[in-house]
Amino acid sequence: MAQLYLQDKLPLLAWGDAGYVYKVTDYIILKRSITENDPRTKNENSVFDLLERHPTCPDIVRSFLRLPDSNFMQLLPGGTLEARLQARQTRDPETWRVIKVEGEEPRHLIARWMAELSNGAAWLESLCFAHGDIRPPNLLLDSDDHLKLADFDNTARIGEEVDVGTAPYARLLGTEAGEDRGRFGFLGARTEQFAIGSVYYYLTRGYEPYDNEWYGKDHGPVTVDMLQRMEFPATQMGSEDDAIIRKCWHGEFGSLEELAASLRLLDRKASRAKPMAADLFRARQGECRKLVADGLLRF
Structure with a gap:
């Protein structure tokens, strides 16, 4: 029921045996578990918890907000x-x-x-x-x-x-x-x-x-x-x-x-990606929190 509800509200970008990925905005996606308390989601969320306690690596995707069965993440328009x-x-x-x-x-x-x-x-x-x-x-x-x-x-x-x-x-x-x-x-x-x-x-x-x-x-x-x-x-x-x-x-x-x-x-041209600016990260995180408070995940 939860997945059907979200599909009515958000475009579905991808799916797999672990969950669904929805487009929330042009720069935020939502990764949602198929089942409650999925250990794979719990594991991924714990990894992002760990990463946030250390300086940012620009070569790893960012997570803005994590909930037990959901992960609001950085949308990368180039795809896989x-x-x-x-x-x-x-x-x-x-x-x-x-x-x-x-x-x-x-x-x-x-x-x-x-x-x-x-x-x-x-x-x-x-x-x-x-x-x-x-x-x-x-x-x-x-x-x-x-x-x-x-x-x-x-x-x-x-x-x-x-x-x-x-x-x-x-x-x-x-x-x-x-x-x-x-x-x-x-x-x-x-x-x-x-x-x-x-x-x-x-x-x-x-x-x-x-x-x-x-x-x-x-x-x-x-x-x-x-x-x-x-x-x-x-x-x-x-x-x-x-x-x-x-x-x-x-x-x-x-x-x-x-x-x-x-x-x-x-890599002779040495064109490195830059980490997301801290103020931009906080802004994205704030948007995700507001979406949750406004009932995005409520059904």
């Missing part, structure tokens, strides 16, 4: 990185394999996005947390084409076990992990850099790892097995981009800050 990249793709209607990519993203944007993504992940690492679900649907673009890390449903402390992963942004451990073989392992620099490496590959090719191939009706399970065996897609020797991708896939960066430092060297 996933939608941006998929718009360039032509797929085989039967296999869904990518058969053509129209054009490519500018080199300076790829460098900027990777620097911003790794910086956001490194910032979480500095607080002893890992995002846990880095992939293009959870990466948002603002009106100036700056990338921000979003969706903290699966964020947890470094060292906690990964429950579920999404290939090709997570990898089941292979024989190298001994008794941990067949598990995703524990959150940390290894899991996060693997996901970042796959995002980097997507940006430089226009398709995900293996998405330009077709291994039959079991394509998905086959690629999961290939990842586990470390049979990664071919990369180019001598390419600065691919050297970092390979290191990410093999877990060779000791920390996300080390990865971020390497990626900042490739």
Whole structure:
């Protein structure tokens, strides 16, 4: 009933198994849980509570106001990185394999996005947390084409076990992990850099790892097995981009800050996003509080 009520009042932007996203104004969205007391919403809200106790990272989306089943957040008009990249793709209607990519993203944007993504992940690492679900649907673009890390449903402390992963942004451990073989392992620099490496590959090719191939009706399970065996897609020797991708896939960066430092060297234009001004943040927060007081969520 609550969701039907909100759909009568606000435009629906997106939905998933955890909840709905509504447009409130041109700069505010509302993320609303499907069920009451959803642990994923509770977890994300607690992460934003933590972030607000520290200096602002410009590469992480802002939350203005949180309630038990709701989160008023920054609207980023550029949409998701996933939608941006998929718009360039032509797929085989039967296999869904990518058969053509129209054009490519500018080199300076790829460098900027990777620097911003790794910086956001490194910032979480500095607080002893890992995002846990880095992939293009959870990466948002603002009106100036700056990338921000979003969706903290699966964020947890470094060292906690990964429950579920999404290939090709997570990898089941292979024989190298001994008794941990067949598990995703524990959150940390290894899991996060693997996901970042796959995002980097997507940006430089226009398709995900293996998405330009077709291994039959079991394509998905086959690629999961290939990842586990470390049979990664071919990369180019001598390419600065691919050297970092390979290191990410093999877990060779000791920390996300080390990865971020390497990626900042490739971002030669160094066009960094600026944090939202404190007075603007307070104004947005005040708007959200007034909307709640005026009965936006009442039904």
